[in-house]
Amino acid sequence: MYNLIAVEFFKLRKNRSFWTLLIALAAISLVYPLMYYFDHQSSGEPQFTGAEFLGTFIASNTYAIKFGVAVLAGFFISNEYATGIMKTIASSGNTRGRLYVAKLTGFAVGVMLVSLVFPIVSTVEVTLLSGFGHLPEGSTEFFIPRVLGLTLLYTAAYAAIGALIAVILTDSGKTIGFSMIFLLMVDIVLAGIGSKVEFFGKVYDYSIFKLIGDIGKPSIDSGDLPALLLVPLLTIALCAMLGIFVFRRKDIK
Amino acid sequence: MQEYVLKTNQLSKKFKGHRALDKVNLSIRRGSIYGFIGQNGAGKSTLIRLVTGLAFPTEGSIELFGTSEEQALIQARKRIGSSIESPALFPHMTASENLEANRILRGIPGKDCVPRMLKQVGLEETGKKKAKNFSLGMKQRLGLAIALLGDPEFLILDEPTNGLDPMGVIEMRELLKKLNRESGITILISSHILSELHLMASHYGIIDRGRLLEQLTAKELDEKCRQYVYIKVNDPGMATAVIQNELGTTDFEVMQDGGIKLYNRIEQPSKISSALFSAGLEVEKFTSMSEDLESYFTKRIGGNPHV
Numbered sequence: 001m002y003n004l005i006a007v008e009f010f011k012l013r014k015n016r017s018f019w020t021l022l023i024a025l026a027a028i029s030l031v032y033p034l035m036y037y038f039d040h041q042s043s044g045e046p047q048f049t050g051a052e053f054l055g056t057f058i059a060s061n062t063y064a065i066k067f068g069v070a071v072l073a074g075f076f077i078s079n080e081y082a083t084g085i086m087k088t089i090a091s092s093g094n095t096r097g098r099l100y101v102a103k104l105t106g107f108a109v110g111v112m113l114v115s116l117v118f119p120i121v122s123t124v125e126v127t128l129l130s131g132f133g134h135l136p137e138g139s140t141e142f143f144i145p146r147v148l149g150l151t152l153l154y155t156a157a158y159a160a161i162g163a164l165i166a167v168i169l170t171d172s173g174k175t176i177g178f179s180m181i182f183l184l185m186v187d188i189v190l191a192g193i194g195s196k197v198e199f200f201g202k203v204y205d206y207s208i209f210k211l212i213g214d215i216g217k218p219s220i221d222s223g224d225l226p227a228l229l230l231v232p233l234l235t236i237a238l239c240a241m242l243g244i245f246v247f248r249r250k251d252i253k
Numbered sequence: 254m255q256e257y258v259l260k261t262n263q264l265s266k267k268f269k270g271h272r273a274l275d276k277v278n279l280s281i282r283r284g285s286i287y288g289f290i291g292q293n294g295a296g297k298s299t300l301i302r303l304v305t306g307l308a309f310p311t312e313g314s315i316e317l318f319g320t321s322e323e324q325a326l327i328q329a330r331k332r333i334g335s336s337i338e339s340p341a342l343f344p345h346m347t348a349s350e351n352l353e354a355n356r357i358l359r360g361i362p363g364k365d366c367v368p369r370m371l372k373q374v375g376l377e378e379t380g381k382k383k384a385k386n387f388s389l390g391m392k393q394r395l396g397l398a399i400a401l402l403g404d405p406e407f408l409i410l411d412e413p414t415n416g417l418d419p420m421g422v423i424e425m426r427e428l429l430k431k432l433n434r435e436s437g438i439t440i441l442i443s444s445h446i447l448s449e450l451h452l453m454a455s456h457y458g459i460i461d462r463g464r465l466l467e468q469l470t471a472k473e474l475d476e477k478c479r480q481y482v483y484i485k486v487n488d489p490g491m492a493t494a495v496i497q498n499e500l501g502t503t504d505f506e507v508m509q510d511g512g513i514k515l516y517n518r519i520e521q522p523s524k525i526s527s528a529l530f531s532a533g534l535e536v537e538k539f540t541s542m543s544e545d546l547e548s549y550f551t552k553r554i555g556g557n558p559h560v
Contacts, residue, residue: 003360010354016345084341088399091305092358093331095324251308 001098008106017075018110022117025064029121032057037129049133051143053126054119058147058216061118065155065212066183068114073162074176076107081170086252096248100167104240108159115155119148136218143218150215150228157208157232158183160239167247208235257316258283258407258439259304264313266299266463273299275463276313281407281441281456286433288454289443290550296463297443298338301411304441305335318406331359334405336413340396344385348376348395351384355399370398375424389416397425401432408432408440414449422446426453451546461554478544481514482525485538489513492534499528512538 012018033053040047048056080086089099135143165182166175187209194201204210211231214220220228259281266274274296281287291297302308304315306327314321317329343351352367371377374394379387384395393416400408410429414422430453432438444450450457457474459466469477486492489511496505496515504516518525519541529536544552 003357007354007357010357011343014343014346014350014354083344084337084339085343086341087305087307087337088341088355089358090307091330091333091335091337093327093329093333095327249309251302253307 001102004094004098004102005105008102009109012076012106012110015076015110017071018114021068021071021114025068025114025117026121029118030125032118033122033126033129037126047130048126049130050123050127051133051135054123054144054147055136055139055216055218057122058119058151059213061115061151062212064118065111065115065151065158066180068111069155069158069162070176070179070183072107072110072114073159073166073179074172076110077103077163077166078170078172078175081253082172090252097244100163100244100247101240104160104163104243107163108156111159111162112152112155115151116148119151139218146220147215153229153232154208154212154215157235157239160236160243164239164243164246167243167250170250170253206231208232256283257281258318259441260316261300261304262314262316262321264300264303264315265311266296266303266308267311272463274303274310277460277463277465279458279465279468281439283439284433284437285455286429286440286442286453287456287458288450289441289458289460290447290450290546291443291460292554295460297460298411299463300460301335301337301409301441301443305333305337305409306330307337331403332406333409334400334402334407335409335411336393336396336400337409337411339415340392340399342384342387342392342395342399345383347381347383348379348387348391348398351395352398352402355402359403361403366402370401373401373428374398390418390421393417393425394421397428404436406438408438410440410442412444413442414444414446422449429453447546447550457546459550459553466553474546474549478546478549479516480519480541480543481516482518482522483538483540483542484513484515484525484529484536485511486513486529487535487537491532492529495528495532495534496525499532500525514542 033048036048039045080089090096092099135141161183162179165179169175169178190200190204190207190209194204206227208231211228214224214228257280259279261277261279264274264277264279265272277296277300279300289297289300299308303310304317315326317326318332320326320329343354346354348371349367352370353364356364356367368377371379374397376391376394376398379391384392387395393413397410397413400410408429413429414425417425426449429440429442433440442450442454455471456468457471458468484492489507492513493505493507496513497503500515500518500521502515502518506514508514515525522539522541526536526539
């Protein structure tokens with residue numbers, strides 16, 4: 001199993017789409033706070049501090065996560081069907097279950113790294129420009145590790161969904177297109193149906209799509225914490241099982 | 254030690270109602286070079302994909318190195334090196350990086366096998382050139398190097414000479430023969446270049462429309478490839494009458510170009526020629542020949558090589 005995960009990391013390191021994504025996001029993460037900085041400077045409004053910026057804009061990171069999942073699912077997983085690499089992997093004398101878990105691990109780590117670019121680069125930049133400031137009222141010293149930790153956990157859950165889509169569609173174009181539409185629309189669809197059918201409302205309330213919005217809350221009630229942790233974990237487990245189920249039965253062309 | 258590295262038992266594969274493989278019983282003896290012959294869509298790649306675990310049989314079973322149990326089969330595939338349909342390469346990696354990725358995947362300790370393999374297939378000078386910029390021949394060589402990583406006992410190659418120049422074809426053939434001779438690697442090789450297969454295979458399997466028509470050794474094939482006298486004269490109609498009347502045989506074929514293949518008379522060239530001359534025929538060509546693998550294959554699948 002170690003060598004299967006090691007090769008996924010090796011491939012990730014050499015994957016051009018991954019590096020392009022990281023660099024592009026880093027550039028956007030540098031430009032985005034600068035626009036606020038110059039805007040506030042000209043209008044005379046007080047500048048964001050690093051802590052304020054992180055708390056306020058962490059929700060925007062969801063788009064970076066969704067984009068990262070869709071692009072990497074296409075170029076890191078589905079593309080291996082087109083290049084024939086999946087044939088080499090599948091005939092390497094390892095069970096399909098192990099292969100899928102290794103692939104998911106490499107993919108999830110890749111997207112997790114992508115998910116950290118915006119919060120880290122932007123927060124560091126704003127801190128350098130205007131200082132770190134004070135943590136939001138009601139938060140503790142664990143605010144930043146909690147935000148980053150939950151970001152990683154929710155990213156892994158999104159990655160599990162992306163990997164499942166990739167293994168079903170096996171075509172990079174279809175995977176990127178479908179993942180992008182699905183991940184961008186799922187909130188609107190679930191929220192819309194949920195407003196009419198109570199059951200779907202509950203499903204949406206306890207899905208990663210809704211709960212990811214709570215990552216940046218200054219404080220989380222102890223009663224909400226189990227759901228905030230369990231939902232992404234269950235999503236990962238369920239999607240991984242479904243992915244293994246599909247991958248074990250699929251002929252590789 | 255098992256006598257056979259691969260045996261299939263009534264192996265069948267259906268795709269949406271179409272039988273791509275139909276009850277195939279194939280066996281590959283250890284140490285042999287098995288030439289797998291069939292037209293496009295005959296089922297060669299399907300069988301290879303089932304053996305390597307890329308697809309699952311609809312019916313029947315596969316026995317690799319004497320084992321057919323599911324988990325043991327997965328383990329047995331670690332002893333196989335393969336290049337299926339087209340070389341599977343990471344386009345943005347160099348030859349060396351491609352091999353390194355596969356080395357890690359297979360858990361092969363030590364990096365020294367990477368330059369060794371590159372040298373073996375003549376790609377040691379490719380440096381930082383990415384695989385996407387390789388010629389098809391170079392890609393084939395790299396695919397072979399990847400298949401050879403970890404010193405497999407059984408090598409499965411699907412059209413390995415595709416895209417190779419004549420020298421490349423010869424080098425590939427010599428390399429495969431050397432591997433078979435010196436390392437005892439069993440090789441299953443499918444190719445459309447039958448003349449090329451004829452120069453290296455010790456065994457043959459002929460597949461057509463999903464059915465394995467025949468398995469035979471090179472010796473058996475040589476015996477079956479009939480020898481004949483090829484005659485070309487100014488009047489083929491008259492020549493056939495002479496052959497029937499003077500030589501008393503109907504065991505001949507008239508080709509579309511007017512040439513005549515006369516079987517079972519190879520030891521009587523003077524008798525044949527004098528009969529033709531006596532009839533006043535002008536002989537343009539008179540030579541003894543034997544059928545090659547291509548003709549035998551075409552006959553076996555029911556086609557006509559001269560049409």
